[in-house]
Amino acid sequence: MKRLGNNRNLTGLLFVSPWIIGFLVFTAFPLLYSLFLSFQEVKITTDGIKTNFVSFGNYEYAFSVDGTFVDRVLKYLEEMVISVPIIIVFSLIIALLLNQRIKFRGLFRTIFFLPVIIASGPVIKELIDQGITTIPSIEQYAIYQALNDNPDGFFNGILLYLIKNLIVILWYSGVQILIFLAALQKMDKQIFEAAKIDGASNWEFFWKITLPSLKPMIIVNLIYTIVTYSVFSLNPIIEHIQKNMFKVDTGYGYASALSWIYFLIIAAALAIAVGVMTVKRKKKYT
Amino acid sequence: MQTKTQQVNKYYLKTKRMFLGMQGTDGLLYKLLIYGLLVGIGFVYLYPLLYMGVYSFKSLDDLLNPLVNWIPTQFYTGNYEQANKVLNFFSTLMETLYVTVLPALAQTAVAAVVGYGLARFEFRGKKIMFVLVLATFIIPPQVTLIPRYIFFNELNILGSLSAFLLPATFGQGLNSAIFILIFYQFFRAVPKALEEAAQLDGAGHFRIFFTIALPMALPAIIISFLFSFVWYWNETYLAAIYFGDALTTLPLQLQKFVATYQQMFPAEMGVSGGNQLNEGIKMAGTVLSILPLLIVYFITQRWFVEGVDRSGITGE
Numbered sequence: 098m099k100r101l102g103n104n105r106n107l108t109g110l111l112f113v114s115p116w117i118i119g120f121l122v123f124t125a126f127p128l129l130y131s132l133f134l135s136f137q138e139v140k141i142t143t144d145g146i147k148t149n150f151v152s153f154g155n156y157e158y159a160f161s162v163d164g165t166f167v168d169r170v171l172k173y174l175e176e177m178v179i180s181v182p183i184i185i186v187f188s189l190i191i192a193l194l195l196n197q198r199i200k201f202r203g204l205f206r207t208i209f210f211l212p213v214i215i216a217s218g219p220v221i222k223e224l225i226d227q228g229i230t231t232i233p234s235i236e237q238y239a240i241y242q243a244l245n246d247n248p249d250g251f252f253n254g255i256l257l258y259l260i261k262n263l264i265v266i267l268w269y270s271g272v273q274i275l276i277f278l279a280a281l282q283k284m285d286k287q288i289f290e291a292a293k294i295d296g297a298s299n300w301e302f303f304w305k306i307t308l309p310s311l312k313p314m315i316i317v318n319l320i321y322t323i324v325t326y327s328v329f330s331l332n333p334i335i336e337h338i339q340k341n342m343f344k345v346d347t348g349y350g351y352a353s354a355l356s357w358i359y360f361l362i363i364a365a366a367l368a369i370a371v372g373v374m375t376v377k378r379k380k381k382y383t
Numbered sequence: 384m385q386t387k388t389q390q391v392n393k394y395y396l397k398t399k400r401m402f403l404g405m406q407g408t409d410g411l412l413y414k415l416l417i418y419g420l421l422v423g424i425g426f427v428y429l430y431p432l433l434y435m436g437v438y439s440f441k442s443l444d445d446l447l448n449p450l451v452n453w454i455p456t457q458f459y460t461g462n463y464e465q466a467n468k469v470l471n472f473f474s475t476l477m478e479t480l481y482v483t484v485l486p487a488l489a490q491t492a493v494a495a496v497v498g499y500g501l502a503r504f505e506f507r508g509k510k511i512m513f514v515l516v517l518a519t520f521i522i523p524p525q526v527t528l529i530p531r532y533i534f535f536n537e538l539n540i541l542g543s544l545s546a547f548l549l550p551a552t553f554g555q556g557l558n559s560a561i562f563i564l565i566f567y568q569f570f571r572a573v574p575k576a577l578e579e580a581a582q583l584d585g586a587g588h589f590r591i592f593f594t595i596a597l598p599m600a601l602p603a604i605i606i607s608f609l610f611s612f613v614w615y616w617n618e619t620y621l622a623a624i625y626f627g628d629a630l631t632t633l634p635l636q637l638q639k640f641v642a643t644y645q646q647m648f649p650a651e652m653g654v655s656g657g658n659q660l661n662e663g664i665k666m667a668g669t670v671l672s673i674l675p676l677l678i679v680y681f682i683t684q685r686w687f688v689e690g691v692d693r694s695g696i697t698g699e
Contacts, residue, residue: 105505110506112501112503113500124527127530128530131530199417199421210684214679218634224669330618339525356526359525360523
């Protein structure tokens with residue numbers, strides 16, 4: 098019996114071994130190597146790569162000298178704080194709508210999922226350049242002009258950003274809609290009937306039963322949204338890292354430091370987002 | 384008198400029922416609200432596509448004419464001819480398929496094997512491995528990009544398909560973690576009975592995997608392949624760095640559309656705007672670069688939208 102158990106143990110490892118090898122070679126080692134590079138000044142010479150230990154020099158440079166990086170990180174964080182909740186709420190609303198008994202459900206699903214298929218960096222950039230991603234002819238309305246006249250105020254800034262990028266933000270929400278929809282369809286119909294008999298209205302049902310049971314999916318979507326938002330190829334920080342990678346005076350070392358800072362920021366954002374969600378949940382149940 | 388108020392009351396109730404419904408979900412107003420929202424939001428999604436489509440058929444006269452808005456005066460295909468030349472459409476399309484289909488296949492195959500291993504076997508360090516699989520999803524590609532670039536450079540596979548294929552074959556491709564999770568969820572939801580029966584009959588683990596588990600996993604295979612295909616297709620950041628000028632894809636060609644155009648059709652002096660790059664040509668290029676994906680999507684959309692529930696992407 099024990100032999101058999103060992104055998105299964107080994108077979109299991111054999112099945113997952115491609116991943117383990119790949120992880121070590123293509124992820125773990127590069128991760129450590131880029132951490133190593135981030136503390137070095139890297140020069141590419143004809144006999145290969147020369148490194149020179151500079152301690153935290155690259156990191157200091159990023160925060161003290163390289164103004165663009167700090168600016169872009171701040172802007173990225175600000176935009177993410179605005180966009181992510183909108184994407185989540187919006188995709189939840191769409192999923193709820195699509196979960197109703199409606200005609201042409203397949204057609205609507207097809208339309209709402211379209212962005213996932215075509216939203217590559219160059220296509221979106223082309224659309225932004227053409228000004229298709231703003232609300233059509235918004236410039237003519239008084240509210241836009243009023244906002245545009247003093248774009249410095251906090252709320253004005255947010256509103257302006259929303260108006261200008263609404264379609265792009267909505268275009269990020271394809272996969273999230275699917276995840277919510279799948280979760281909604283798995284919900285037990287009997288709970289709904291039971292709640293109906295006890296006299297719950299649709300409104301109450303949504304807040305007291307649907308939403309709490311969707312919470313794990315909200316967390317999944319939150320993670321997914323933050324990650325995809327951060328690694329999208331139009332993201333200005335990514336552009337900046339790439340530019341520094343091929344620059345002579347900064348090079349691989351500095352680019353590695355930047356990418357590590359960025360990685361830590363993303364990880365922190367994820368931790369905070371998930372933390373907020375779970376803290377709220379505990380409060381509700383105790 | 385009594386009967387009249389009763390009658391009024393009855394009509395009132397009837398109309399109320401018609402508009403608000405019995406349960407709050409079948410009233411006319413409610414339906415109107417839902418369809419209104421769906422159509423409105425659907426329009427927001429379709430608007431860029433419509434815009435692209437319309438503008439790509441506009442001739443220069445139509446573009447300049449402010450009266451022509453949504454319906455071009457003539458069916459003008461000149462934009463497409465030029466965009467086709469700039470993108471070098473068919474050879475680029477073949478190249479794009481080459482660098483997307485193969486990695487997508489490799490990634491799907493590996494994800495199936497690894498997902499099966501995680502779902503069916505217990506081994507030491509499985510929990511740790513699970514956490515690591517999830518962690519690979521969070522790590523931005525930029526962090527591993529430079530070492531991989533140096534590594535691939537030493538292996539001399541920069542500018543070749545291997546730069547995409549190799550990580551994919553070892554489960555480190557684009558969003559590999561998601562596909563492993565899809566297969567993990569799928570195999571966990573499938574009852575073990577059939578496999579156990581085969582085991583009693585003396586079949587080995589690998590035979591069971593290939594003859595029983597894999598054919599059952601067809602929905603998961605299709606959805607993984609499709610998503611993988613689309614994500615590889617739309618990947619321009621890594622493709623630009625790994626492939627350099629050696630290989631190109633339609634999105635990459637679109638990225639440098641303007642530069643290529645100006646190279647192919649240098650602005651001639653004296654010819655007033657005849658050769659100039661305009662919105663219509665750009666839009667035609669954009670349409671061309673997403674058209675293959677759109678066709679794939681409309682053929683397979685059943686799998687895209689319904690496959691997700693079936694393959695149990697959400698899990699428990």
